[in-house]
Amino acid sequence: MDDRVIEILDQKLSCSLMAFQSSSRKRLKVLSKNMFIASFGGSLLKHLSKEFVESIVKQLDLKVKDEKNLKDLFETVQANYSFIKAVEDTTLTPSDDPMLYVRFLQEARGGDNEEK
Amino acid sequence: MKKSNLLYERLTALASKIHEGEVSPQDLVNALLERIKETEGRVKAYVTVTGEEARRAAEKAEKEIQRGQYRGLLHGIPVSIKDLMDTKGVKTTYGSRIFRENIPDDDATVVKKLKEAGAIMLGKTNTHEFALGGITPPTKNPWSLDRIPGGSSGGSAAAIAASSALTTLGSDTGGSIRIPASYCGVVGLKPTYGLVSKAGVFPESWSLDHVGPITRYVEDSAVMLQFIAGYDEKDPATRKRKIPDYVAELQNSVDGLRAGVPRNYFFEHVDHEVLSAVRQAIKVLEGLGMSIHELTVPAIDGIMGAYTTLDFAEIATNHRRIYAEHAHEYTYESKLYIEAGSFISATQYIDALRARPKLTTQVLEAMKDVDVMLTPSQPIVAPKIGEKEAFIDGYKEDLLLSMVRFLAPFNLTGLPALSICCGFNSDNLPIGLQIIGKPFQESTVLRVGHYYEQATGWHKWLVQVPL
Numbered sequence: 001m002d003d004r005v006i007e008i009l010d011q012k013l014s015c016s017l018m019a020f021q022s023s024s025r026k027r028l029k030v031l032s033k034n035m036f037i038a039s040f041g042g043s044l045l046k047h048l049s050k051e052f053v054e055s056i057v058k059q060l061d062l063k064v065k066d067e068k069n070l071k072d073l074f075e076t077v078q079a080n081y082s083f084i085k086a087v088e089d090t091t092l093t094p095s096d097d098p099m100l101y102v103r104f105l106q107e108a109r110g111g112d113n114e115e116k
Numbered sequence: 117m118k119k120s121n122l123l124y125e126r127l128t129a130l131a132s133k134i135h136e137g138e139v140s141p142q143d144l145v146n147a148l149l150e151r152i153k154e155t156e157g158r159v160k161a162y163v164t165v166t167g168e169e170a171r172r173a174a175e176k177a178e179k180e181i182q183r184g185q186y187r188g189l190l191h192g193i194p195v196s197i198k199d200l201m202d203t204k205g206v207k208t209t210y211g212s213r214i215f216r217e218n219i220p221d222d223d224a225t226v227v228k229k230l231k232e233a234g235a236i237m238l239g240k241t242n243t244h245e246f247a248l249g250g251i252t253p254p255t256k257n258p259w260s261l262d263r264i265p266g267g268s269s270g271g272s273a274a275a276i277a278a279s280s281a282l283t284t285l286g287s288d289t290g291g292s293i294r295i296p297a298s299y300c301g302v303v304g305l306k307p308t309y310g311l312v313s314k315a316g317v318f319p320e321s322w323s324l325d326h327v328g329p330i331t332r333y334v335e336d337s338a339v340m341l342q343f344i345a346g347y348d349e350k351d352p353a354t355r356k357r358k359i360p361d362y363v364a365e366l367q368n369s370v371d372g373l374r375a376g377v378p379r380n381y382f383f384e385h386v387d388h389e390v391l392s393a394v395r396q397a398i399k400v401l402e403g404l405g406m407s408i409h410e411l412t413v414p415a416i417d418g419i420m421g422a423y424t425t426l427d428f429a430e431i432a433t434n435h436r437r438i439y440a441e442h443a444h445e446y447t448y449e450s451k452l453y454i455e456a457g458s459f460i461s462a463t464q465y466i467d468a469l470r471a472r473p474k475l476t477t478q479v480l481e482a483m484k485d486v487d488v489m490l491t492p493s494q495p496i497v498a499p500k501i502g503e504k505e506a507f508i509d510g511y512k513e514d515l516l517l518s519m520v521r522f523l524a525p526f527n528l529t530g531l532p533a534l535s536i537c538c539g540f541n542s543d544n545l546p547i548g549l550q551i552i553g554k555p556f557q558e559s560t561v562l563r564v565g566h567y568y569e570q571a572t573g574w575h576k577w578l579v580q581v582p583l
Contacts, residue, residue, distance in 0.1 A: 083420050
């Protein structure tokens with residue numbers, strides 16, 4: 001990784017940490033934490049203090065705790081987010097009701113051939 | 117006929133012989149138990165073999181048939197059940213140490229249906245822990261014992277390949293029927309979401325789980341589907357509808373059917389020998405009178421994104437309570453699955469639910485001018501035990517991702533998908549072809565698979581026993 005990338009990563013990480021630390025609302029704390037773990041994966045760990053990592057483990061009630069395992073976990077979260085992000089690119093409007101899938105299944109089955 | 121030859125017969129042929137009294141269910145059970153004895157030391161496909169219970173059930177079936185109380189094609193036929201499915205009075209571990217002593221009070225609906233049809237339960241086949249993976253340790257691939265069978269229904273597929281089972285059940289959330297079917301050179305059918313009940317099957321992800329057969333022949337999968345399909349009040353995804361005669365409909369010609377071949381995604385990063393076998397299979401189907409049309413599967417990134425969101429979030433939700441008490445009894449990989457799932461937010465989950473019908477409609481729109489779609493089942497052949505990454509002609513990717521990337525799209529969209537053997541590579545390892553259909557068009561998917569099987573004869577390649 002070249003110096004410029006490290007510099008950008010450090011800047012981003014500082015912002016995320018600031019957002020996390022300055023937030024007083026628990027939900028925002030969780031969201032911020034999720035987002036920067038998702039953004040940086042295992043590379044995040046070396047930037048965090050031991051106390052800070054312990055607070056993440058405690059707040060999320062993680063059973064996976066030591067550094068190696070947390071690194072694997074954060075890598076998995078990061079890998080998942082690389083897929084999940086694509087859902088954001090799917091054009092969704094307020095009329096996209098999550099219950100539409102139920103109707104979709106019913107229509108796919110047809111209504112004229114029900115079991116007697 | 118030698119008893120061991122019975123192990124390679126089609127279910128319809130065996131049923132006919134049982135009905136006529138030429139073969140007894142007890143002969144079948146004994147031949148299978150003998151084969152299990154020959155192969156299990158190396159293959160380890162089973163976690164429980166219910167030999168004595170099977171012998172008693174075979175005796176009972178034989179008497180019923182002799183009295184003229186023949187129930188149909190599965191009467192007196194031994195079946196092997198994935199150990200993710202509840203079996204009344206028989207240990208059901210879900211592949212987990214936590215449930216090592218679990219004995220259910222009731223059968224899963226699919227097991228109940230098979231028993232009502234007169235089938236005999238032979239044993240429980242190994243699954244990856246809670247179906248959360250594609251390795252299925254310690255089961256080995258009968259084609260090459262230093263390779264994995266795939267998973268999570270690896271025990272079922274390995275048992276068919278080793279001929280230590282006549283027919284089996286598996287389950288599939290991101291490919292768990294089709295991955296081992298491809299690696300073990302057998303037939304695996306993931307039916308349309310909602311066609312087969314999943315009640316009594318330990319859930320991985322309620323909205324993506326499917327139950328289906330893993331068999332030696334396509335016709336055997338049609339037979340199994342005939343008996344397990346249909347409404348179940350215990351599974352809200354199922355609905356009352358007429359079930360076609362899947363076996364009879366195999367005889368309809370494929371001449372004139374239209375097959376779509378994706379020009380994007382499904383043929384990228386595929387091993388050259390796999391690619392060659394799948395391209396050859398498409399030519400065979402064209403030779404049988406099917407027309408081939410290129411198409412583009414849209415929004416594949418969104419499909420994989422929605423799939424990942426639903427799968428991980430539902431895994432984390434389902435395991436949350438058990439995990440809180442028993443985290444130390446989960447394997448490390450399962451821990452990562454469950455804990456990573458807890459990072460998915462409610463808004464992301466709901467957006468995935470909202471995207472699902474839209475994405476499914478887009479896929480069906482892409483398929484509007486074809487009857488089926490054809491893709492490789494897997495980009496590679498069965499990997500060696502211990503490998504964590506797939507190596508594909510210079511391209512490297514996470515092994516589990518390589519296993520699910522051609523299959524999981526049809527868990528999200530709920531479309532029926534069949535994996536059948538379409539050849540062997542230069543190391544004599546099987547290669548899988550995936551045939552995808554429209555919702556509830558299993559008859560068409562099975563028919564294409566059946567005609568291909570008859571035209572090529574890959575199903576006649578057998579693992580030599582003793583191994």
